[in-house]
Amino acid sequence: MEIIIWIVIAALFMASFAGILFPAIPSPLAVWAGFLLYHFVLNADELGWPFWTAMAVLTVILLGADVLANSYFVNRFGGSKWGERGAAIAVIVGSFVIPPFGILLLPFITVFVIELMQAKTMQNALRAAAGSLIGFFSGAAAKAVIQLAMIIWFLLTIII
Numbered sequence: 001m002e003i004i005i006w007i008v009i010a011a012l013f014m015a016s017f018a019g020i021l022f023p024a025i026p027s028p029l030a031v032w033a034g035f036l037l038y039h040f041v042l043n044a045d046e047l048g049w050p051f052w053t054a055m056a057v058l059t060v061i062l063l064g065a066d067v068l069a070n071s072y073f074v075n076r077f078g079g080s081k082w083g084e085r086g087a088a089i090a091v092i093v094g095s096f097v098i099p100p101f102g103i104l105l106l107p108f109i110t111v112f113v114i115e116l117m118q119a120k121t122m123q124n125a126l127r128a129a130a131g132s133l134i135g136f137f138s139g140a141a142a143k144a145v146i147q148l149a150m151i152i153w154f155l156l157t158i159i160i
Contacts, residue, residue, distance in 0.1 A: 002042065005037060005038075005041050005042055008034075008037060009034040009037055009038055010034075012030045012031070012033050012034035012037070013030070013031065013034050013151050015030045016028070016030035016031045016034075016147050016151075017144065017147065020140050020143050020144055020147075021100050021140070022099055022100045023094075023095035023096070023099055023100065023102075023103055024095075024096075024099045027062070027143065027147060028059050028062050028063060031059075031147055031150055031151065032055070032059070034151075034154075035047065035055065035154060038154075038158070043158070046157065046158050047154075047157060047158070051153070051154075051157050054153065055150060055153075055154075058146055058149065058150050059150075061146060062143055062146045062147065062150075065139045065142040065143045065146065066091045066103075066135075066136070066139040066140075066143070067088045067091055067092070067139075068139070069135040069136070069138040069139035069142060070084075070087040070088060070090075070091050070107055070132055070135035070136060070139060071084040071085075071087055071088050071135070072135060072138075073131040073132065073134045073135035073138060074087045074111055074128055074131040074132050074135060075131070076131060077127050077128050077130060077131030077134070078124055078127050078128050078131070079111055079114075079115060079128030079129075079131055079132075080114070080115065080118055080120075080128075082114050082118065083111045083114045083115050083118075083128050086107075086110040086111055086114045087107045087110060087111050087132045087135065089110070090106040090107040090109075090110035090111070090132075091103060091106075091107050091136070091139075093106060094106030094107055103136060104133065104136055107129075107132040107133075107135070107136065108129045108130075108132050108133055109129070110132075111125075111128050111129040111131070111132045112125050112126065112128070112129035115128045115129070
């Protein structure tokens with residue numbers, strides 16, 4: 001039985017990485033499901049409050065990674081405050097529209113249109129929109145690193 005539980009935990013951890021590209025799979029939820037499965041089925045005494053506190057903090061950072069990275073890079077590539085806000089909203093909405101492409105296309109199109117509406121040149125609007133793409137890939141990389149850190153922390157906690 002224990003082997004089956006470990007297989008499910010490993011599958012949940014793998015699914016969390018798939019969730020980076022397919023937002024329909026909630027990455028933080030998959031990671032937490034693995035932690036909770038271990039805690040409630042295998043060993044309730046091993047994961048103490050320092051672990052749970054650290055995982056909660058990392059989860060908050062994980063949840064904000066896409067939005068923050070997108071806003072940062074739109075701004076860095078010359079986008080306006082409205083472009084940043086539009087990118088942040090479009091990342092969230094894009095997660096549910098045409099997965100996985102919506103999370104790429106919707107912020108790009110949104111920033112492009114917002115910047116054009118503000119009488120920016122086509123080149124400036126494209127540059128700011130490109131910032132949304134770079135923001136997505138940066139956010140995805142950050143999420144992968146944070147999730148990997150969470151999983152490694154979990155494994156070290158139960159091994160050591």
